[in-house]
Amino acid sequence: xxxxxxxxxxxxxxxxxxxxxxxxxxxxxxxxxxxxxxxxxxxxxxxxxxxxxxxxxxxxxxxxxxxxxxxxxxxxxxxxxxxxxxxxxxxxxxxxxxxxxxxxxxxxxxxxxxxxxxxxxxxxxxxxxxxxxxxxxxxxxxxxxxxxxxxxxxxxxxxxxxxxxxxxxxxxxxxxxxxxxxxxxxxxxxxxxxxxxxxxxxxxxxxxxxxxxxxxxxxxxxxxxxxxxxxxxxxxxxxxxxxxxxxxxxxxxxxxxxxxxxxxxxxxxxxxxxxxxxxxxxxxxxxxxxxxxxxxxxxxxxxxxxxxxxxxxxxxxxxxxxxxxxxxxxxxxxxxxxxxxxxxxxxxxxxxxxxxxxxxx
Numbered sequence: 001x002x003x004x005x006x007x008x009x010x011x012x013x014x015x016x017x018x019x020x021x022x023x024x025x026x027x028x029x030x031x032x033x034x035x036x037x038x039x040x041x042x043x044x045x046x047x048x049x050x051x052x053x054x055x056x057x058x059x060x061x062x063x064x065x066x067x068x069x070x071x072x073x074x075x076x077x078x079x080x081x082x083x084x085x086x087x088x089x090x091x092x093x094x095x096x097x098x099x100x101x102x103x104x105x106x107x108x109x110x111x112x113x114x115x116x117x118x119x120x121x122x123x124x125x126x127x128x129x130x131x132x133x134x135x136x137x138x139x140x141x142x143x144x145x146x147x148x149x150x151x152x153x154x155x156x157x158x159x160x161x162x163x164x165x166x167x168x169x170x171x172x173x174x175x176x177x178x179x180x181x182x183x184x185x186x187x188x189x190x191x192x193x194x195x196x197x198x199x200x201x202x203x204x205x206x207x208x209x210x211x212x213x214x215x216x217x218x219x220x221x222x223x224x225x226x227x228x229x230x231x232x233x234x235x236x237x238x239x240x241x242x243x244x245x246x247x248x249x250x251x252x253x254x255x256x257x258x259x260x261x262x263x264x265x266x267x268x269x270x271x272x273x274x275x276x277x278x279x280x281x282x283x284x285x286x287x288x289x290x291x292x293x294x295x296x297x298x299x300x301x302x303x304x305x306x307x308x309x310x311x312x313x314x315x316x317x318x319x320x321x322x323x324x325x326x327x328x329x330x331x332x333x334x335x336x337x338x339x340x341x342x343x344x345x346x347x348x349x350x351x352x353x354x355x356x357x358x359x360x361x
Contacts, residue, residue, distance in 0.1 A: 029185045030054045031167070032127045033136035034119065035085070037074050039202055039214040040138030040170060045083060046209050047169040048136050051190045053180075056130060057085045060122045062094040062115075063249050064222045081211075086130075090122050091246055098223075098232075098249075099241040108229035110221050112144070113152055120160035127165070134165040134180050141171040142196045150175075170194045170202070222253070227358030231257050234357050238262055238302070251281050255296070258315060258355035264304035266312045266355075268319060269296040284334065288316055291329040291339075295320030298330075309335070313342035315352065320344065 033045035035057040049055045057078050059071070071087060078085035097118045101111030123135045139148050153175065157166040164178045172178070172191035180186045194201045206214060222228050231252040235244045238259075251267060254274050258266040269275040275297035279287070286300035286309065298316040300309060309332070317328035322344065330340045345352060 028054070029180075030056065030130065030132040031134050031136050031180075032056055032058050032123055032130065032132045033083075034123050034138070035059050035074065035078070035083075036138070037070070037077065037215065038138065039199075039206060039211070040140060040143075042077070042081070042138070042211065042214065043202060043205055043209065044136050044138035044169045046081070046211070047190065047192070047205075048167070048180075048186065049083075050209075051186045053185060055083060055136070056132070057083045058123055058126055059085065059087045060119050061087060061089040061091055062119070063091050063098065063246065065091070077213075080213075086126060088122055088126065090118070094118060095244075095246065095249075099236075099244070106224065108224040108226065109232040110223035110229070112221070113156060115221075116152075116156045117159045120156055120162055120166065124160055124162050124165075127162075133183075133185070134167055134178070135162055136167050136169060138170060139168045140194050140196075140202075141168075141174050228252060230358035234259055234265075238265070247281050247283065251278075251299075254278060254281075256319075257357040258312075258352075259357050260304070260308050260311060260355055261302075263302040264308040264312070265301040265357075266315060267299040267301070268316050269298070282334075286335045287333040288313055288330045288340070289333065290316070290320050291331055293320050293322045293328060295322075295328065300335075310340060310342065313340045314345045315355075317342045317344035318347065318349075318352070 031048055031053050033041065033048065033055050035041045035045065036059070045055050045057060059074050061071075074087070075085055097111060097114045101114035103111065103113040105111050120135065127135050139153060141150060141153065142148060153168065157163055160166070164176070164182075167178050167180050167186075168175060170192050171194050172181070173188055173193040174195060181188065181191070192201075192205070206212070223232065235248060235252060239248070254267065254277050255270055256268045258268070260266065267278065269278050278297045278299050282299055286304070288298040288300065290296075296316060296319050298312060300312050304312065313328075313330050316330065320328050322328045327341050327343050330342060332338050332340060
Protein backbone atom coordinates (compact mmCIF):
# COMPACT_ATOMS: atom_id res chain seq x y z
CA UNK A 1 0.00 0.00 0.00
CA UNK A 2 0.96 3.64 -0.37
CA UNK A 3 2.05 4.87 3.03
CA UNK A 4 1.49 8.52 2.10
CA UNK A 5 -2.06 9.82 1.76
CA UNK A 6 -2.74 10.87 -1.85
CA UNK A 7 -5.63 13.06 -0.81
CA UNK A 8 -3.43 14.54 1.87
CA UNK A 9 -0.98 15.64 -0.76
CA UNK A 10 -3.62 17.87 -2.21
CA UNK A 11 -4.90 19.11 1.16
CA UNK A 12 -1.55 20.30 2.50
CA UNK A 13 -1.51 23.40 0.35
CA UNK A 14 -4.41 23.09 -2.05
CA UNK A 15 -1.99 22.38 -4.92
CA UNK A 16 0.94 20.03 -5.19
CA UNK A 17 3.25 22.82 -6.37
CA UNK A 18 2.40 24.99 -3.37
CA UNK A 19 4.78 25.95 -0.58
CA UNK A 20 4.66 23.91 2.63
CA UNK A 21 6.14 24.24 6.07
CA UNK A 22 8.67 21.59 5.06
CA UNK A 23 10.15 24.09 2.63
CA UNK A 24 11.11 26.42 5.45
CA UNK A 25 12.61 23.53 7.42
CA UNK A 26 14.61 22.34 4.43
CA UNK A 27 16.08 25.76 3.82
CA UNK A 28 18.62 25.56 0.98
CA UNK A 29 18.58 21.79 0.67
CA UNK A 30 18.93 20.64 -2.93
CA UNK A 31 18.48 17.26 -4.56
CA UNK A 32 19.34 15.73 -7.92
CA UNK A 33 16.50 13.53 -9.21
CA UNK A 34 17.40 11.01 -11.88
CA UNK A 35 14.89 11.35 -14.69
CA UNK A 36 14.31 8.67 -17.32
CA UNK A 37 11.16 10.23 -18.72
CA UNK A 38 8.98 7.57 -17.12
CA UNK A 39 6.26 8.05 -14.53
CA UNK A 40 8.15 6.69 -11.52
CA UNK A 41 11.08 9.07 -11.87
CA UNK A 42 8.74 12.05 -12.32
CA UNK A 43 6.68 11.06 -9.28
CA UNK A 44 9.80 10.67 -7.13
CA UNK A 45 10.90 14.20 -8.07
CA UNK A 46 7.44 15.62 -7.38
CA UNK A 47 7.23 13.92 -3.98
CA UNK A 48 10.57 15.39 -2.89
CA UNK A 49 9.81 18.85 -4.24
CA UNK A 50 6.43 18.83 -2.50
CA UNK A 51 8.27 18.41 0.80
CA UNK A 52 10.06 21.70 0.12
CA UNK A 53 13.31 20.51 -1.49
CA UNK A 54 14.88 22.29 -4.48
CA UNK A 55 15.00 19.54 -7.15
CA UNK A 56 17.02 19.44 -10.38
CA UNK A 57 16.21 16.66 -12.83
CA UNK A 58 19.12 14.73 -14.29
CA UNK A 59 18.88 12.61 -17.43
CA UNK A 60 21.92 10.44 -18.12
CA UNK A 61 22.28 9.62 -21.81
CA UNK A 62 23.73 6.16 -22.44
CA UNK A 63 24.21 3.80 -25.38
CA UNK A 64 20.52 3.00 -25.64
CA UNK A 65 19.00 6.42 -24.98
CA UNK A 66 16.54 8.10 -27.30
CA UNK A 67 17.95 10.59 -29.78
CA UNK A 68 17.51 14.33 -30.06
CA UNK A 69 13.73 14.07 -30.31
CA UNK A 70 13.72 12.15 -27.02
CA UNK A 71 15.81 14.84 -25.35
CA UNK A 72 13.44 17.53 -26.59
CA UNK A 73 10.50 15.61 -25.12
CA UNK A 74 12.31 15.31 -21.78
CA UNK A 75 13.00 19.05 -21.76
CA UNK A 76 9.38 19.89 -22.60
CA UNK A 77 8.09 17.61 -19.85
CA UNK A 78 10.51 19.01 -17.28
CA UNK A 79 9.46 22.54 -18.21
CA UNK A 80 5.77 21.61 -17.99
CA UNK A 81 6.21 20.58 -14.35
CA UNK A 82 8.53 23.44 -13.48
CA UNK A 83 11.80 21.53 -13.10
CA UNK A 84 15.29 22.50 -14.19
CA UNK A 85 16.75 19.71 -16.34
CA UNK A 86 20.36 18.72 -16.81
CA UNK A 87 21.35 16.19 -19.49
CA UNK A 88 24.67 14.37 -19.17
CA UNK A 89 25.95 12.38 -22.15
CA UNK A 90 27.76 9.34 -20.72
CA UNK A 91 27.46 7.11 -23.80
CA UNK A 92 31.20 6.61 -24.19
CA UNK A 93 31.81 5.76 -20.55
CA UNK A 94 28.84 3.39 -20.61
CA UNK A 95 30.79 1.13 -22.99
CA UNK A 96 33.06 -0.17 -20.24
CA UNK A 97 30.08 -1.17 -18.13
CA UNK A 98 28.51 -3.14 -20.98
CA UNK A 99 31.75 -4.80 -21.99
CA UNK A 100 33.03 -5.83 -18.57
CA UNK A 101 30.26 -5.87 -15.93
CA UNK A 102 31.48 -6.67 -12.44
CA UNK A 103 28.19 -8.36 -11.54
CA UNK A 104 27.71 -10.18 -14.84
CA UNK A 105 24.74 -10.30 -17.15
CA UNK A 106 21.09 -11.15 -16.64
CA UNK A 107 19.10 -13.50 -18.86
CA UNK A 108 20.16 -11.50 -21.90
CA UNK A 109 23.24 -9.32 -22.23
CA UNK A 110 21.93 -6.93 -19.60
CA UNK A 111 24.34 -5.97 -16.79
CA UNK A 112 21.52 -4.39 -14.77
CA UNK A 113 23.28 -3.90 -11.43
CA UNK A 114 26.44 -2.50 -13.06
CA UNK A 115 24.41 -0.13 -15.24
CA UNK A 116 22.57 1.17 -12.21
CA UNK A 117 25.81 1.74 -10.32
CA UNK A 118 27.17 3.56 -13.36
CA UNK A 119 24.15 5.89 -13.60
CA UNK A 120 24.24 6.60 -9.88
CA UNK A 121 27.94 7.40 -10.07
CA UNK A 122 27.19 10.05 -12.69
CA UNK A 123 24.43 11.39 -10.44
CA UNK A 124 26.83 11.56 -7.47
CA UNK A 125 29.26 13.63 -9.56
CA UNK A 126 26.49 16.04 -10.59
CA UNK A 127 25.27 16.22 -6.98
CA UNK A 128 28.70 17.38 -5.90
CA UNK A 129 29.05 19.82 -8.81
CA UNK A 130 25.83 21.67 -7.97
CA UNK A 131 26.27 21.39 -4.19
CA UNK A 132 23.19 19.24 -3.71
CA UNK A 133 22.76 17.12 -0.58
CA UNK A 134 21.28 13.91 -1.98
CA UNK A 135 20.16 11.99 -5.06
CA UNK A 136 16.59 10.81 -5.80
CA UNK A 137 15.49 7.93 -8.02
CA UNK A 138 12.11 6.50 -8.96
CA UNK A 139 13.14 2.92 -8.25
CA UNK A 140 10.49 0.70 -6.70
CA UNK A 141 11.39 -2.24 -4.50
CA UNK A 142 10.66 -5.51 -6.30
CA UNK A 143 9.62 -3.91 -9.59
CA UNK A 144 12.50 -5.40 -11.59
CA UNK A 145 13.82 -8.91 -11.01
CA UNK A 146 17.55 -8.14 -10.88
CA UNK A 147 18.34 -4.49 -10.20
CA UNK A 148 15.46 -3.58 -7.86
CA UNK A 149 15.55 -6.34 -5.30
CA UNK A 150 16.31 -5.27 -1.72
CA UNK A 151 19.94 -6.42 -1.70
CA UNK A 152 20.63 -5.02 -5.18
CA UNK A 153 19.25 -1.59 -4.22
CA UNK A 154 21.52 -1.39 -1.19
CA UNK A 155 24.47 -2.67 -3.19
CA UNK A 156 24.02 -0.04 -5.90
CA UNK A 157 23.83 2.74 -3.31
CA UNK A 158 27.03 1.54 -1.66
CA UNK A 159 29.07 0.89 -4.82
CA UNK A 160 28.11 4.22 -6.39
CA UNK A 161 29.49 6.04 -3.37
CA UNK A 162 26.12 7.60 -2.54
CA UNK A 163 25.32 5.33 0.39
CA UNK A 164 22.59 6.86 2.53
CA UNK A 165 22.50 9.99 0.38
CA UNK A 166 20.42 8.03 -2.11
CA UNK A 167 16.66 8.35 -1.56
CA UNK A 168 14.03 6.23 -3.30
CA UNK A 169 10.87 8.10 -2.25
CA UNK A 170 8.36 5.62 -3.66
CA UNK A 171 9.71 2.75 -1.52
CA UNK A 172 11.66 4.69 1.13
CA UNK A 173 9.61 3.43 4.08
CA UNK A 174 10.55 -0.15 3.18
CA UNK A 175 14.27 0.61 2.98
CA UNK A 176 16.93 1.70 5.51
CA UNK A 177 16.72 5.29 6.71
CA UNK A 178 18.63 7.82 4.62
CA UNK A 179 20.26 11.18 5.29
CA UNK A 180 17.28 13.29 4.06
CA UNK A 181 15.02 11.64 6.67
CA UNK A 182 17.63 11.57 9.39
CA UNK A 183 18.26 15.30 8.92
CA UNK A 184 14.53 16.06 8.94
CA UNK A 185 14.44 17.41 5.39
CA UNK A 186 11.71 14.86 4.67
CA UNK A 187 9.49 12.97 7.09
CA UNK A 188 8.42 9.32 6.76
CA UNK A 189 4.86 10.50 6.12
CA UNK A 190 6.15 12.37 3.04
CA UNK A 191 7.39 9.08 1.59
CA UNK A 192 5.87 5.83 0.39
CA UNK A 193 5.95 2.03 0.72
CA UNK A 194 5.27 0.96 -2.86
CA UNK A 195 6.41 -2.56 -3.65
CA UNK A 196 6.18 -4.89 -6.64
CA UNK A 197 5.26 -4.63 -10.29
CA UNK A 198 1.68 -3.36 -10.07
CA UNK A 199 1.24 0.20 -11.35
CA UNK A 200 -1.99 0.89 -9.47
CA UNK A 201 -0.39 2.84 -6.64
CA UNK A 202 1.69 5.00 -8.97
CA UNK A 203 -1.43 5.75 -11.02
CA UNK A 204 -3.25 6.96 -7.90
CA UNK A 205 -0.29 9.11 -6.93
CA UNK A 206 -0.09 10.55 -10.45
CA UNK A 207 -3.76 11.55 -10.21
CA UNK A 208 -3.06 13.30 -6.92
CA UNK A 209 -0.28 15.31 -8.55
CA UNK A 210 -2.34 16.06 -11.65
CA UNK A 211 -0.01 14.08 -13.91
CA UNK A 212 -1.96 12.57 -16.80
CA UNK A 213 0.38 12.71 -19.80
CA UNK A 214 2.99 10.14 -18.88
CA UNK A 215 4.14 7.33 -21.20
CA UNK A 216 3.18 3.73 -20.55
CA UNK A 217 5.96 1.55 -19.14
CA UNK A 218 8.33 0.37 -21.86
CA UNK A 219 9.50 -3.18 -22.38
CA UNK A 220 12.71 -2.58 -20.50
CA UNK A 221 16.36 -2.40 -21.49
CA UNK A 222 17.21 -3.23 -25.09
CA UNK A 223 19.87 -5.64 -23.85
CA UNK A 224 17.17 -7.87 -22.37
CA UNK A 225 15.59 -8.37 -25.81
CA UNK A 226 16.39 -11.75 -27.33
CA UNK A 227 17.35 -10.54 -30.80
CA UNK A 228 19.45 -7.59 -29.69
CA UNK A 229 21.15 -9.63 -26.98
CA UNK A 230 22.06 -12.29 -29.55
CA UNK A 231 23.57 -9.62 -31.78
CA UNK A 232 25.64 -8.20 -28.94
CA UNK A 233 26.88 -11.66 -27.98
CA UNK A 234 27.82 -12.39 -31.60
CA UNK A 235 29.73 -9.10 -31.87
CA UNK A 236 31.60 -9.75 -28.62
CA UNK A 237 32.51 -13.27 -29.72
CA UNK A 238 33.70 -12.35 -33.22
CA UNK A 239 35.16 -8.84 -32.82
CA UNK A 240 36.17 -8.96 -29.15
CA UNK A 241 34.44 -6.95 -26.44
CA UNK A 242 36.85 -4.04 -26.55
CA UNK A 243 36.44 -3.63 -30.32
CA UNK A 244 32.68 -3.08 -30.13
CA UNK A 245 32.36 0.69 -29.99
CA UNK A 246 29.51 3.19 -29.95
CA UNK A 247 28.89 2.95 -33.70
CA UNK A 248 28.89 -0.86 -33.54
CA UNK A 249 26.24 -0.77 -30.81
CA UNK A 250 24.16 1.58 -32.94
CA UNK A 251 24.46 -0.74 -35.93
CA UNK A 252 23.24 -3.66 -33.84
CA UNK A 253 19.87 -1.90 -33.58
CA UNK A 254 19.42 -1.52 -37.33
CA UNK A 255 18.26 -3.96 -39.98
CA UNK A 256 18.50 -7.73 -40.36
CA UNK A 257 21.77 -9.33 -39.24
CA UNK A 258 23.28 -12.48 -40.77
CA UNK A 259 26.50 -14.24 -39.74
CA UNK A 260 27.85 -16.11 -42.81
CA UNK A 261 31.17 -17.05 -41.22
CA UNK A 262 33.47 -15.92 -38.39
CA UNK A 263 34.88 -13.30 -40.77
CA UNK A 264 31.76 -12.23 -42.69
CA UNK A 265 28.52 -10.65 -41.51
CA UNK A 266 25.75 -8.93 -43.49
CA UNK A 267 23.45 -6.15 -42.25
CA UNK A 268 20.45 -5.57 -44.53
CA UNK A 269 18.16 -2.57 -44.14
CA UNK A 270 14.40 -2.97 -43.68
CA UNK A 271 13.17 0.42 -44.84
CA UNK A 272 14.32 3.77 -46.19
CA UNK A 273 15.17 5.18 -42.77
CA UNK A 274 17.36 2.19 -41.95
CA UNK A 275 19.02 2.39 -45.37
CA UNK A 276 20.00 5.98 -44.61
CA UNK A 277 21.35 4.99 -41.19
CA UNK A 278 23.42 2.20 -42.70
CA UNK A 279 25.00 4.65 -45.13
CA UNK A 280 25.83 7.02 -42.27
CA UNK A 281 27.41 4.23 -40.20
CA UNK A 282 29.09 2.33 -43.04
CA UNK A 283 32.61 3.49 -42.22
CA UNK A 284 35.10 1.29 -44.08
CA UNK A 285 32.64 -1.61 -44.49
CA UNK A 286 31.65 -2.88 -47.91
CA UNK A 287 28.31 -1.48 -49.03
CA UNK A 288 25.97 -3.03 -51.58
CA UNK A 289 23.26 -0.93 -53.24
CA UNK A 290 20.72 -2.40 -55.71
CA UNK A 291 20.65 -0.95 -59.22
CA UNK A 292 17.42 -0.37 -61.17
CA UNK A 293 15.13 -1.93 -58.52
CA UNK A 294 13.89 -0.92 -55.11
CA UNK A 295 15.68 -2.74 -52.33
CA UNK A 296 17.69 -2.55 -49.14
CA UNK A 297 21.08 -1.11 -48.43
CA UNK A 298 23.48 -3.82 -47.26
CA UNK A 299 26.70 -3.61 -45.26
CA UNK A 300 29.29 -6.40 -45.11
CA UNK A 301 31.49 -6.56 -42.01
CA UNK A 302 34.76 -8.38 -41.53
CA UNK A 303 37.00 -9.89 -44.20
CA UNK A 304 34.58 -11.63 -46.57
CA UNK A 305 35.82 -13.81 -49.40
CA UNK A 306 34.69 -13.17 -52.96
CA UNK A 307 32.24 -16.06 -52.66
CA UNK A 308 30.82 -14.63 -49.41
CA UNK A 309 30.27 -11.24 -51.07
CA UNK A 310 28.33 -12.98 -53.85
CA UNK A 311 26.28 -14.86 -51.23
CA UNK A 312 25.48 -11.59 -49.44
CA UNK A 313 24.33 -10.11 -52.76
CA UNK A 314 22.07 -13.12 -53.35
CA UNK A 315 20.70 -12.77 -49.82
CA UNK A 316 20.06 -9.04 -50.25
CA UNK A 317 18.43 -9.71 -53.64
CA UNK A 318 15.90 -11.89 -51.83
CA UNK A 319 14.58 -8.67 -50.17
CA UNK A 320 14.51 -6.57 -53.37
CA UNK A 321 11.39 -5.75 -55.41
CA UNK A 322 12.59 -7.59 -58.47
CA UNK A 323 10.28 -9.61 -60.68
CA UNK A 324 10.35 -13.31 -59.98
CA UNK A 325 13.07 -15.08 -61.94
CA UNK A 326 15.08 -11.91 -62.58
CA UNK A 327 18.60 -11.36 -61.34
CA UNK A 328 19.43 -8.20 -59.36
CA UNK A 329 22.40 -5.96 -60.05
CA UNK A 330 24.26 -4.40 -57.12
CA UNK A 331 26.77 -1.59 -57.05
CA UNK A 332 29.58 -2.37 -54.59
CA UNK A 333 31.20 0.49 -52.69
CA UNK A 334 34.57 0.02 -51.03
CA UNK A 335 35.62 -3.22 -52.66
CA UNK A 336 36.21 -5.23 -55.76
CA UNK A 337 34.31 -6.12 -57.87
CA UNK A 338 32.39 -2.84 -58.17
CA UNK A 339 29.28 -4.50 -59.57
CA UNK A 340 27.60 -7.87 -58.92
CA UNK A 341 24.71 -9.61 -60.63
CA UNK A 342 22.95 -11.91 -58.13
CA UNK A 343 20.18 -14.49 -58.31
CA UNK A 344 17.92 -14.02 -55.27
CA UNK A 345 18.01 -16.80 -52.71
CA UNK A 346 14.77 -18.70 -52.31
CA UNK A 347 12.81 -17.72 -49.17
CA UNK A 348 12.94 -21.43 -48.28
CA UNK A 349 16.74 -21.61 -48.48
CA UNK A 350 17.75 -23.15 -45.12
CA UNK A 351 20.93 -21.07 -45.01
CA UNK A 352 18.91 -17.92 -44.33
CA UNK A 353 17.74 -19.27 -40.98
CA UNK A 354 21.20 -20.64 -40.20
CA UNK A 355 22.86 -17.30 -40.86
CA UNK A 356 20.27 -15.15 -39.12
CA UNK A 357 21.37 -13.78 -35.72
CA UNK A 358 18.48 -14.04 -33.28
CA UNK A 359 14.99 -14.07 -34.77
CA UNK A 360 14.98 -10.92 -36.86
CA UNK A 361 12.89 -11.06 -40.05
